[in-house]
Amino acid sequence: MIHRPDPSPPKRNNRLAALIVLGMGLIAAAFASPAAADAKLDAWIEGLWPEAQAAGVSRATFDKALRGFTPDLKLPDLEIAGRPSNDARGQAEFTRAPSEYLDRAYLMRLAATGKDLAAKHKATLARIEQELGVDRYSVLAIWGRETAFGHHKLPHDAINVVATQAYLGRRKEMFRTELIAALKMLESGVPRSLMRASWAGAMGLTQFMPSEYFKHAHDLDGDGKTDIWNSIPDALASAASQLKGKGWVAGQTWGYEVKLTREADCGYEGPTQERPIAEWAKLGLKRANGKPWTDAQLALSAYMMSPAGGYGPSFLVLENYKVIRRYNMSDLYAVFVGNLADRIAGGGDFVTPWGGTGPQKTRNIEEIQERLMALGYDVEKIDGKVGSNTRKVIGQYERANNLKVDCWPSDAVLDHVRKTASRESPR
Ligand SMILES: [Ca+2]
Incomplete structure (x- = not known):
């Protein structure tokens, strides 16, 4: 091994000069830029006022809600100069394996709880089916996926989250709309202490965005308050109302697990390949559980979904799959909710196991x-x-x-x- 002398240290006066420059920089950072940032933030908040006012928010509510607002720089999905944009789902370096997201043991645990809750809330769920046309299993599955039936503690203040995303996020326009809706919620009397949220601003037992609250929140228990936080009937009816609003087809399931064939392999996946199940059947696609296709099923339009490619179950998915995806824009989410619904209904186990697709x-x-x-x-x-x-x-x-x-x-x-x-x- 060749010995190499340490590089000579910088001369003392150079080092001193560097320290002075560094010190001046720190002083500038400590004094000049926060003030500039504050002025920018103040101007941004004031710029929101006309929209809030037009939405019916009072000045008192507006001021109280945004007084002392400080952006939460720890949230994901922000655009901050000099910082790599952190992806919404924390997938900066690796993508998550589907077998992990669709973990069978976790789905089974949720399904067991879901079955108990189906019995406990039987009357509420029957009313939801009758009034909103969404089956009990799908409603329970949304609740299970979103907050593990109310067990997830939501770590953020909703106003702070949507305001941060509207000010610094990658999707500013969308969150600006959500912020105005969140201010309207305060104006309508929802206490801020109740408005706990996920990092993206979703609230309550079934994770409502503020804008969805005004479109779809539902006072099913009839006490005059729409309480998606504490009233299970209200929260479940609100979720069902949202699914209905997004196009839920009453009486229809979300999809079927299928066995792929050489003629219809995973290269046919996705919405661009949608066609009637009759055509999939001609390519040899059969239900994984061995049941024959019924005439009614053959007439439905479906596309293939293989979350792990050739290393796990594949599904033919129907209209309600797309509806679930509109609740949360993710294929893994939609397969999770659909499968959990099937499991709560008493079936749903994967015929094909998830294989070894690592991150x-x-x-x-x-x-x-x-x-x-x-x-x-x-x-x-x-x-x-x-x-x-x-x-x-x-x-x-x-x-x-x-x-x-x-x-x-x-x-x-x-x-x-x-x-x-x-x-x-x-x-
Ligand atoms: Ca209520």
Whole structure:
């Protein structure tokens, strides 16, 4: 080993000069920029007033709500100069494996509680089915997914969260609307102490955004108050009302687990491949539980959903799957809620087990997406996430190149697209 002398230390006067510059910088940061930031924040708050006023919020409510507002810089999904944008679901480096999100043991525990609650709230749930047309199992599944039936403690003050997101978030316009709605909630008499929220501002037992509160909150127990925090009838009816408002089809389920075939592999996943179940049946798709398709089912329109590509259960999903997805824009969420509903109803166990799809490196997924896009595949966006469209195009690539079709961004696929790209490169 070659011995290398330590680099000589900087001369004392250089170091002193550096310290002075650093000290001046710190003083400037401590005095000048917070004041500037305060002025900017004050101006932003004042800019909200005309909208709040137009929405019927009084000046007293407005001032009280936003007095002393300090953005919560620890929230996810903010855009702050000099800080890498942190993704909403904390997937900065790795994407979460579907087997982890759709953990069978957790689903079974929730389903057991859900069955008890179905019995306990039988009369309420029957009324919800009758008045709003949403089945009891789906309503309970939303409650189970959102707050584990009220067991999740919501860590944030809703006003602070939506104001922070409206001021510094990646989706400022959307949260500005939510902030005005949250101020309206205060104006209508909802106590601020009740307005505890998730990082994204969702409140109550079934996680309502402030704007949804005004559209869909429902006073089912008839005490004159719409209480999505403490009244289980109100919270469940509000969730059902929201599903109904988003297009719920009464009397229909969300989807069916299916067995894939060579003719209908996971490369057919996603809404772009939607078709009647009769056509899927012609491609050989059968229900995983072995039951034959009924004529009524064959007439329904469905698309394929394979959250783990070829390494887990696949589903044909119907209109109500899309409705659940409108409640929370995530395929894993919608499969979770649909499956939990089936389990509370007494079935629902996965026929195909979740396989060993470990967490994937975001930058590897991005590279696969970039390379497939360059090769002319229908990649919607380069986001480093394993969404249904990414799985579909990987499946199409694997099929076209006589690889094992597993629709998963494995290292083997990455190696293969790198070689394909270099073969097709003009260099
Ligand atoms: Ca009530």
